[in-house]
Amino acid sequence: MIIFKFANQILLLELGKGGVVVVVGWYLPELYPKFRKQEESINSSWEVDSDPQAGKGFPINFSVHYSMALTEAKNVVAPLMNIVKFKGMSILQQLHLEERLFRTSSDNWCIINDGTNAPTIVMGVSGKPSELLDIKLVLQDKVPVVRRFTGGGTVVVDPGTIFVTFICNKDAVPSVELYPRPIMSWSGLIYEDVFRGIADFHLRENDYVFGDRKFGGNAQSISRRRWIHHTSFLWDYEVRNMAYLKVPRRAPDYRSARSHVEFVCHMKDYMSTSDFIDRTVKAVGTRFSLTPMQLEEGNIHGKTAFDHSSRLLTKAELEAAFASQTNLYGESTGLSQVQVDLKHVQSN
Known part of the structure; x- marks a missing residue:
């Protein structure tokens, strides 16, 4: 095993037949701070005869000094993560899937759902309809209201909403403490990569914003060894649907009492859905070793009994x-x- 420092990351290499070097994996310093001091003892220089590609061999001339033991090197390979993509899955079905994977699976997951099948109001686990919704209008238009299993605020989702969810074991990202703010900050680093060069992206309090206008809302649930962080991105939305929501009593300071329409913006003004999804997968892929998964209908619901806490509110x-x-x-x-x-x- 060869430890090779390049572009602020550590490349794990093995020397194969004919002097061909094979990429084994990446060590990501931000995920494994305990090795930062040892990085100082790694001095290296290289010449690449052809562009390196992960998982493929390439000829290389190098001189490397390293002090990490082989057993330590194996421990710093990027953690595994399953990635699943959907198109138009209902938000209730998605929440049922996420809760099942969060509660019963031991894997790391990234779930991307491009749009839901119908306009739906989604509330946090402790949200009160009387405080958050214009219930007269909701009843009149027969809009379904879902109470999800995670915290966070209330949002109207529809076919123009893109959902991205991370379900992670504590050991997969050991530098992230099991509290809402560190997890939120970690997610902000991912989306800084996604939106770099696109717009003025910031994590403002608990929201993702371009400038001072919100386009992404977040919610979380945290257990002793695991956490879930999911986001609804407003790629597009119907202005009329904003009328279902009241201005919450506890609003972020940067909102400055603005109405929903003045407070949020469309992601479609900045990028296409395909570009956003591709950039997200790429950003996640720099931190995890991704395994694409296909979940069939039967696997989504699972074979064992499981009581979901996300549900539709009754009339x-x-x-x-x-x-x-x-x-x-x-x-x-x-x-x-x-x-x-x-x-x-x-x-x-």
Whole structure:
């Protein structure tokens, strides 16, 4: 095994027949900080006769001094991650899949879903419809409302939403502490790579923004050895759908009391869906060794019993929340006006 430093990364090489060097894997310093001091003892120079390609042999002249033991070198190869892509999977089905993989699988996963099949409101596990939704309009338009198993805020998703999810073991990214902010910061580094040269990307509080306009919302769940971080990206959206959402009481400071339409932006103004997905896969591939997976319908639902906590809210639940909005039309009208409006919605 040869340890070779190049472009701020460590390339793991093996010398094969005929002096051909074979790429074994990459050591990523940001993932394995315990080896940073040992990097200082690695001095190297090289000449490449042809472009290196991962997994293929190429002739090379080199002189390398290294101090890492072979056993340590094996431990720093990029961790494995399964990657699955979908087109138009329903958001509820996607959440059921994610929770199953999070709770029952021991693998790392990246799930990309290009659009969901129908407009749906998705709330965090502790979200309250009476505080977050214009329930009268939601009931009137018969928009489904899903309560997901992770935290985070409320979003309207539709065929113009792109979803990206990471499910990781603690050991796969040992430099990331099992708390929301470190995981969020880690994800921000990935998307800095994705949007480099495209737009003024930032991680602002818990959101992904271009400038000061949000285009990506995040939610997480964290267990003792594992975590999930998923994002809904607003590649496109229907302005009318924003009317289903109230301005939350706890809004980020940078929102500055702006309406939903003033606060968010379209990703499609900056890049195509295919370009975004390709760049995301490439960025993730610099940190993990990716294995493309195909999940059939039977595998998505699983063969063993599993109680999903993500679910659709019933009409009765939404009506009860609507009845509790005593201030919907102001203090003076009180509950009686809400009850009148509820009867109007039910009659429709």
